[in-house]
Amino acid sequence: xxxxGYAPGxxxxxxxxxxxxLQRASQECDHxxxxxxxxxxxxxxxxxxxxxxxxxxxxxxxxxxxVAEAVTDQYEDKFRMWERLRFDVLFKGSDWRGxxxxxxxxxxxxAVGARIRYFSYTTHTSSTLLRQRISLPSPGVLGELExxxx
Amino acid sequence: xxxxGYAPGxxxxxxxxxxxxLQRASQECDHxxxxxxxxxxxxxxxxxxxxxxxxxxxxxxxxxxxVAEAVTDQYEDKFRMWERLRFDVLFKGSDWRGxxxxxxxxxxxxAVGARIRYFSYTTHTSSTLLRQRISLPSPGVLGELExxxx
Numbered sequence: 001x002x003x004x005g006y007a008p009g010x011x012x013x014x015x016x017x018x019x020x021x022l023q024r025a026s027q028e029c030d031h032x033x034x035x036x037x038x039x040x041x042x043x044x045x046x047x048x049x050x051x052x053x054x055x056x057x058x059x060x061x062x063x064x065x066x067v068a069e070a071v072t073d074q075y076e077d078k079f080r081m082w083e084r085l086r087f088d089v090l091f092k093g094s095d096w097r098g099x100x101x102x103x104x105x106x107x108x109x110x111a112v113g114a115r116i117r118y119f120s121y122t123t124h125t126s127s128t129l130l131r132q133r134i135s136l137p138s139p140g141v142l143g144e145l146e147x148x149x150x
Numbered sequence: 151x152x153x154x155g156y157a158p159g160x161x162x163x164x165x166x167x168x169x170x171x172l173q174r175a176s177q178e179c180d181h182x183x184x185x186x187x188x189x190x191x192x193x194x195x196x197x198x199x200x201x202x203x204x205x206x207x208x209x210x211x212x213x214x215x216x217v218a219e220a221v222t223d224q225y226e227d228k229f230r231m232w233e234r235l236r237f238d239v240l241f242k243g244s245d246w247r248g249x250x251x252x253x254x255x256x257x258x259x260x261a262v263g264a265r266i267r268y269f270s271y272t273t274h275t276s277s278t279l280l281r282q283r284i285s286l287p288s289p290g291v292l293g294e295l296e297x298x299x300x
Contacts, residue, residue: 014164016206019213056166063169063215 005029005117006087008073010042011057012050017121019064024119025091026066033085034061035073045076079108087114094118155179155267156237158223160192161207162200167271169214174269175241176216183235184211185223195226229258237264244268 007025011018011034026032036058043049050057054072062070075081078090090109096102097118106116157175161168161184176182186208192200200207204222212220225231228240240259246252247268256266 014210015202016209019210023213052165059166060164060169063173065213065215 002030003028003088004031004033004085005089005091006033006035006078006081006085007091008035008037008078008081010037010046010050011061012042012052014052014057014060018061021091021093021119021121022061022064023066025117026068028091028117029089031068032066033087034064034067034070035081036061036070037073041074041076078105082109082112082114089114090116092116092118094120152180153178153238154181154183154235155239155241156183156185156228156231156235157241158185158187158228158231160187160196160200161211162192162202164202164207164210168211171241171243171269171271172211172214173216175267176218178241178267179239181218182216183237184214184217184220185231186211186220187223191224191226228255232259232262232264239264240266242266242268244270 005025005028007022009018009021022032022034036054037045039049039054058070058072061067071085073081081087082090090105092102102116109115155175155178157172159168159171172182172184186204187195189199189204192198208220208222211217221235223231231237232240240255242252252266259265
């Protein structure tokens with residue numbers, strides 16, 4: 001049976017860390033679906049809006065070679081996406097492993113025959129680092145983006 | 151005869167404007183080669199270093215679906231890249247059209263049977279706009295990138 005993998009993320013300011021995760025994920029499944037979370041989900045989960053609008057983030061991820069399909073992810077609870085996609089494996093960052101939410105999701109997925117594969121971040125470019133480099137506050141809510149001091 | 155197209159650029163902080171140009175270029179040739187200019191060429195031409203290191207810019211462009219091949223472009227003079235790639239058509243932004251350098255290059259390419267196809271920028275996200283949004287100075291030379299005021 002071909003396996004379907006699901007890799008959700010914000011994919012804001014698409015960088016090498018995103019690409020590496022998608023490539024590693026695609027090597028562990030036959031059909032990689034990338035999920036691009038909406039601005040609302042990102043705001044709710046991370047407490048900030050993205051720099052790049054949703055439609056542009058989706059379009060870029062859709063055009064990455066190893067991505068078979070890109071979809072909108074409007075849920076904090078990834079089991080809702082399982083109900084829609086029926087994926088075999090969910091790819092998540094290892095920083096999430098061991099949290100109460102991760103363990104609850106593992107149980108729900110296990111009950112339907114799916115699992116979570118955790119990836120450690122090995123790249124030296126991350127969204128957080130990029131936000132630091134480009135003088136964006138990493139935590140906290142960003143309002144409308146306007147030119148700052150130069 | 152299949153046509154080879156060449157689309158050079160910095161592709162710094164890969165965004166929807168880059169993707170649109172590559173997609174339009176790929177529709178006008180059979181084999182699209184994307185050229186990623188080195189940090190040195192960018193510094194020389196634009197007076198600034200990229201935010202994203204060369205190797206990461208190259209790797210991302212290489213993984214865009216419509217790009218058949220991605221190469222290093224270390225020349226300001228794109229005829230040097232013609233000598234290497236023997237492309238049929240060079241894709242450039244229409245802002246460059248009509249300049250003395252563009253006309254000189256058109257003549258040199260015409261003499262070898264190649265041509266320039268100018269694209270107008272129709273997207274609302276550009277590198278310049280992105281740099282403004284994220285508080286980076288657009289012109290001028292950036293030194294080492296350090297976290298700025300938040």
